[in-house]
Amino acid sequence: MKPTPLLENHFLNSITGKKVFIKPEFKQWTGSFxxxxxxxxxxxxxxxxxxxxxxxxxxxxxxxxxxxxxxxxxxxxxxxxxxxxxxxxxxxxxxxxxxxxxxxxxxxxxxxxxxxxxxxxxxxIPSSDHERIIAGTGTIGIEMLEEYDGLDAILIPVGGGGLASGIALATHHINPRVQVIGVEPEVGCDTKKSLRANRITSIPTPDTIADGLRHSQPGKLTFAIMKKYLDDVITVTEEEILSAMNFSHTKLGLKIEASSAVVIAVLLYKKLPKSINNIGIVLSGSNYDHSLLCSESIEAI
Known part of the structure; x- marks a missing residue:
C-alpha cells in the first residue's frame, strides 16, 4: 500500500473555523482507496x-x-x-x-x-460487501487515528458501504469517542433511508455526478456494520457536490472526483454540528470526469 499521510489543510481551517485533516486516498495506487x-x-x-x-x-x-x-x-x-x-x-x-x-x-x-x-x-472480487474488502478499507481509519488522536469525527463518502463500514468498525474499536459520519448524494441516499427504516431499503439507481456512489442499496454485511457503528449520514445536493469538486480543484489544488467531493461539500455548506471541531475527511478517489469542471460552479460558495 502507498502511504497517504494525514494532512492538515489550513485553508479549509480558515473558511470553516474548524481544524480539518485530509486523508488523501486519491493518491493511493490506482487513484483510489x-x-x-x-x-x-x-x-x-x-x-x-x-x-x-x-x-x-x-x-x-x-x-x-x-x-x-x-x-x-x-x-x-x-x-x-x-x-x-x-x-x-x-x-x-x-x-x-x-x-x-x-x-x-x-x-x-x-x-x-x-x-x-x-x-x-x-x-x-466484491467491491464492498465482503469481510476482506472491509478489513482492507478499515486500515484507513487505523492510520488516521494513529497519526492524530484528537479527531472529533471522520467524514466518509458512502456508496456500497465498504469504506464506511471498514472505517467505522476500526474507529469504534480504537476510539469510540470519535464519530464516524457518512456522506451520500441527496438523490442516492439508500444508506440513510435503510438506517432510518432499520432494514435494507432499495432506491432506483440514482442519477448522480458522484458515479462511485450510484448504489441502489447497501450490502448485507456493510449495512449490519454501519447500523451498529456509523453515527450519522449527511446528504448533499448535486449542485453542492459540483461546487465542492470545482472548489477543490481550483482553490485547494486537490484533483479529486465527485464521489470524494461530497465530504468537502459538507464542510463548505456547514452541515456538521457546531460541536464537531477536529475533523478528518477521506478523499476517496481522483478518477474524475474532466467535463464536470467549470469555474462558474464555484460562485455559490
Missing part, C-alpha cells in the same frame, strides 16, 4: 485454483482489480456499466483485462457477474 480492499482480497486467494478473477465495477474497483491481477500474473474480467466515465474505462484498459459492458438500467450487475464467474471458473 479501492486498492486496499482489492489487494487484501486477491493476495489471500489460492491462485492455483480458478481461471482468474472477476469484478463488477463502475470504475475505481475495476481499476484496482485490473492492476492487482496483473501484479499477481492472473487474468481479470470486469463487468462495467456502459455509462461508466470514459476516464475510468481508459485507466482500466491500460491493464488489459477482459471487459464486458452492460446496461445498468436493464441488467443486474451482481447476477451478470455471478453467471460469468460460474461459467468461466472465476473468483469474484
Amino acid at each position: 479501492k486498492y486496499r480492499g482489492a489487494y487484501n482480497f486477491i493476495s489471500q486467494l489460492d491462485r492455483k485454483s480458478g481461471n482468474g478473477v472477476i469484478a463488477g465495477s463502475s470504475g475505481n474497483h475495476g481499476i484496482a482489480v485490473s492492476r492487482i491481477a496483473r501484479e499477481f500474473g492472473i487474468n481479470a474480467t470486469l463487468c462495467i456499466p456502459e455509462d461508466a466515465p470514459r476516464e475510468k474505462l481508459m485507466k482500466i484498459n491500460k491493464f488489459n483485462p477482459r471487459v464486458i459492458l452492460f446496461n445498468r438500467q436493464k441488467q443486474d450487475r451482481t447476477m451478470l457477474t455471478d453467471e460469468i464467474a460460474t461459467s468461466d471458473g472465476l473468483h469474484i
